[in-house]
Amino acid sequence: MDLLIDTNIIVSNVHRESETHFETIRAVGILKARGYRCCLVPQNLYEFWAVATRPKEKNGLGLTPVKAHSIIDNIGQLGEVLRDPPDLYDVWRRLVVAYNVSGKQSHDARLVAAMTVHGITTILT
DSSP, X not given: OEEEEOHHHHHHHHOTTSTTHHHHHHHHHHHHHTTOEEEEOHHHHHXXXXXXXXXXXXXXXXXXXXXXXXXXXXXXXXXXXXXXXXTHHHHHXXXXXXXXXXXXXXXXXXXXXXXXXXXXXXXXX
């Protein structure tokens, strides 16, 4: 069964000072041991980059772009990155219209659209 790893799990996994750092590592390990295929989508990586390179005083990790790039290079250890298919925009647009989505929730709707096109029904957040 496929499972989407949410961006906050990536951030917690990388950020050793996070209160949930070890808990997220353990959770992903347990899920993989139970046969789940942990997946990421490009949006997770865009969101991670934004948090990772944002200054600490603005609720980021304060990493350099070079360090964020290095982490993304190794992200395959956390989960498989599934590419965006051509119909993702159409699915996202149907969702935001059907559910009257506005504001920041439109980003989450894009994750739901990605899950839909990839047949993923579970998210770890």
